Structures are given as C-alpha cells and as structure tokens.
Amino acid sequence: MTKESDNNTRKFETEAVRTQTERSQFLEHSTPMYLTSSFVFEDAEDMRASFAEEKDRNIYSRYSNPTSTEFIDKVCKMEGAEAGFAFASGMAAVYSTFVALLESGDHIVSCKSVFGSTHTLFTQFFPKWDISTSYFDVNDLDAVEGLITSKTKIIYAETPTNPGVDVLDLELLGKIAKKHGLIFIIDNCFATPYLQQPIKFGADLIIHSGTKLMDGQGRVLAGITVGSHELMDKIYRFARITGPALSPFNAWVLSKSLETLALRVDRHCSNALALATFLEDHPKVEWVKYPFLKSHAKYEIAKKQMKAGGCVVAFEVKGGLKAGKRFFDSIKMLSLSANLGDSRSIVTHPASTTHSKLTTEERRAVGISDGMVRVSVGLEHIDDIVQDIEQALDA
Ligand SMILES: *Cc1c(COP(=O)(O)O)cnc(C)c1O
Numbered sequence: 001m002t003k004e005s006d007n008n009t010r011k012f013e014t015e016a017v018r019t020q021t022e023r024s025q026f027l028e029h030s031t032p033m034y035l036t037s038s039f040v041f042e043d044a045e046d047m048r049a050s051f052a053e054e055k056d057r058n059i060y061s062r063y064s065n066p067t068s069t070e071f072i073d074k075v076c077k078m079e080g081a082e083a084g085f086a087f088a089s090g091m092a093a094v095y096s097t098f099v100a101l102l103e104s105g106d107h108i109v110s111c112k113s114v115f116g117s118t119h120t121l122f123t124q125f126f127p128k129w130d131i132s133t134s135y136f137d138v139n140d141l142d143a144v145e146g147l148i149t150s151k152t153k154i155i156y157a158e159t160p161t162n163p164g165v166d167v168l169d170l171e172l173l174g175k176i177a178k179k180h181g182l183i184f185i186i187d188n189c190f191a192t193p194y195l196q197q198p199i200k201f202g203a204d205l206i207i208h209s210g211t212k213l214m215d216g217q218g219r220v221l222a223g224i225t226v227g228s229h230e231l232m233d234k235i236y237r238f239a240r241i242t243g244p245a246l247s248p249f250n251a252w253v254l255s256k257s258l259e260t261l262a263l264r265v266d267r268h269c270s271n272a273l274a275l276a277t278f279l280e281d282h283p284k285v286e287w288v289k290y291p292f293l294k295s296h297a298k299y300e301i302a303k304k305q306m307k308a309g310g311c312v313v314a315f316e317v318k319g320g321l322k323a324g325k326r327f328f329d330s331i332k333m334l335s336l337s338a339n340l341g342d343s344r345s346i347v348t349h350p351a352s353t354t355h356s357k358l359t360t361e362e363r364r365a366v367g368i369s370d371g372m373v374r375v376s377v378g379l380e381h382i383d384d385i386v387q388d389i390e391q392a393l394d395a
C-alpha cells in the first residue's frame with residue numbers, strides 16, 4: 001500500500017488514477033512492470049520471517065507481485081473491499097473462489113442466468129465433488145428462500161445478467177443471505193464497480209472478469225475476487241498453492257486501463273442508452289431490453305443500485321431465428337465476436353453461438369429467444385453504431 005492511497009475521502013476517479021505501487025529509487029511517474037517470478041532476501045532471518053508470514057512482503061509471483069498488488073488495491077478501493085486476489089482469467093477467479101470455500105456435500109443457490117462457463121462448472125464439474133446447485137429465476141426472487149437447505153453455503157448471482165440484461169435486486173438477495181448466514185457472491189463484471197458496488201447491498205465477495213470493461217480494449221484476459229480479509233484469506237491460501245495467478249504484465253495493462261474506467265464506462269452507457277432508445281421505436285424490433293429504459297421490468301431497481309445502465313443492450317429482431325441470422329450476416333462495421341465490454345461495438349446472436357450448447361428449453365429458461373441479439377455498445381460515434389444496426393435491420 002502506498003502513502004498516496006491512505007486517504008479515505010478521495011473519489012472513485014481519483015483512486016483509479018492515484019492508487020499506485022510505492023515508487024522505486026528511480027522516482028518513475030508511471031508504475032513500472034515488475035516482471036519477475038521471485039524476490040530476494042537480505043539474509044536467513046529475513047527469509048525465515050518472510051516464509052513464516054511474519055513479514056508482509058513479496059516472495060514469489062505465484063503468491064503476490066507488486067504490479068498485481070497495485071491492480072488489486074485499485075479494485076478493492078473501487079468496490080469498497082478489504083482484500084483481493086488477481087487471477088489469470090475471470091473463470092479462474094470463479095472456479096478458485098468456489099473451490100476454496102466449499103466442501104464436498106455443500107450446496108449453492110444460484111441465479112439461472114449466469115455466464116455460460118460458470119453454468120457448466122456448476123452443472124458438469126461440481127457434481128463430481130458432490131457439490132450441488134439449485135437455480136432461481138431472475139424474475140422470481142421469492143423462490144430463493146425455498147431453495148435454501150442445511151447444506152447451502154453460497155448465494156450466487158450476476159446483475160445485469162448475460163445476455164438477457166435482467167436486473168436482480170441486490171438489497172433483497174443480501175438480506176436473504178444474511179438471514180440464513182450464507183456467503184453472498186456477485187459476479188459484477190457487467191456493471192463494473194463504477195456503476196454498482198454490491199458490497200453496499202450486503203455482498204461478501206465480488207468477482208470480476210477483468211477481460212471485459214475493466215480492460216475495455218480487448219487485449220488481456222484477467223479475473224479478480226475481492227471481499228473481506230477473512231474470506232479472501234481462504235481464497236488466497238488456495239490460489240497461492242494451485243497457481244491461477246495473473247501475469248504481472250497483464251496486471252500492468254489492467255491497472256492502466258482502470259485509470260480511464262469511469263470515462264470509458266460513461267461513454268459506453270450514454271451510447272448504449274441512445275441505441276436502446278432508437279431500437280424501441282423501430283418497426284422491425286419486437287422488444288428491447290436495457291436497464292435504464294423505463295420499459296425495463298426492473299427499471300426502479302436498476303436506478304436504485306446502478307449509476308447507469310451498462311454497455312449491453314438486448315433486443316429481438318422480428319421473424320425469429322431466420323431474421324436474427326439475416327440481421328447478424330448484414331452487419332458491416334460492428335464486430336461479430338464473443339467478447340463484450342470492448343471499445344469496439346460487438347454483436348452476438350446467442351441462440352446460434354454462445355448458448356448453442358444449451359437446449360432450446362434451457363435457453364428459454366435463461367431468457368434467450370431465437371431472434372435475440374446482444375449488442376455490446378462500444379466507443380465509436382453513436383451515429384455510426386446506429387447506422388450499421390439500422391442498415392442491417394433494413395436488409
Ligand atoms: C466473461 C465473463 C466471465 C469469464 O471471464 P473470462 O475472463 O473470460 O474467463 C465471467 N463472468 C461474466 C459475467 C463474464 O462476462
């Protein structure tokens with residue numbers, strides 16, 4: 001931790017820029033990359049005390065590294081968390097967090113609409129260790145308490161959800177978790193800490209894929225989990241042994257990216273709202289979903305817990321699968337890619353791509369219809385984004 005970051009009253013944008021690793025003897029302005037796998041010791045006693053964890057210092061980059069620590073410190077400040085660990089990918093963060101906290105026989109209560117790989121982890125891999133999961137529907141939080149058993153340890157959710165952009169009431173979920181003594185974990189990747197800080201609503205741990213808006217330029221894979229010292233210590237003990245640590249190079253890229261997170265996300269959100277508003281009036285569009293449109297079923301909750309609506313807009317092209325595919329094939333400028341939260345706008349057609357492994361019923365259960373299109377609205381000029389989508393709808 002640096003001298004510069006000891007001030008608790010600084011605003012989000014300031015912390016994003018000013019949280020910085022202690023300067024070296026060269027007095028560099030911007031943080032250098034500490035591309036080193038290990039660190040040296042003064043003498044036998046220094047090494048003994050370091051390994052005994054009597055000293056808080058870097059030993060080996062699988063455990064900690066100054067550049068990764070800078071990235072972690074920034075995210076902790078942004079989320080209002082005490083501690084964190086940075087992972088090589090978002091999925092490494094999801095996997096390590098669950099495995100560090102769960103034991104054989106434990107039970108998870110999760111929202112049905114979670115990231116595809118997380119869903120596969122719950123349904124195909126955790127059962128191997130007798131860890132089971134029960135799912136609630138995004139629009140039926142009344143059902144959550146009924147799923148809790150004596151074996152339940154974790155409540156898990158994402159909001160806004162992918163790709164349906166549904167919104168879950170964090171305050172309500174936080175209260176349920178507290179009442180039953182459960183660990184409440186939120187994957188906050190879609191909102192970023194700039195738009196939403198789930199710890200304020202009772203979340204115990206926050207997971208991010210840094211690959212999305214945090215980097216925001218489609219360059220690196222990364223993940224991070226932040227939360228209380230107590231829970232993070234368990235995750236750290238697991239991670240330092242199993243080795244999912246983030247590369248310090250990628251940590252450096254991300255720490256730089258976070259300096260502009262607020263600026264970028266503001267523009268992503270204003271572009272997304274403008275596109276959603278345009279689509280609402282389009283005759284070839286069946287429906288549009290965006291958290292900050294008044295027509296969104298959870299508009300009031302979105303307003304309560306988010307600063308703006310995020311970068312993802314979902315809509316249904318009239319005419320089902322065929323029309324959806326035709327729209328997709330007519331796109332000229334926007335990228336056809338599986339990523340999101342990039343400076344370049346991206347369109348996906350979940351039914352034929354990211355969620356094609358799910359059955360039609362499973363897709364319907366997570367809110368994906370055949371003509372549904374997801375747009376991750378980027379930082380190009382809004383007129384050009386709208387124009388490309390308009391010509392593809394007219395095609
Ligand atoms: C992308 C994503 C992940 C996984 O992150 P990776 O960095 O791709 O491993 C997890 N959760 C959500 C919501 C995501 O969008």
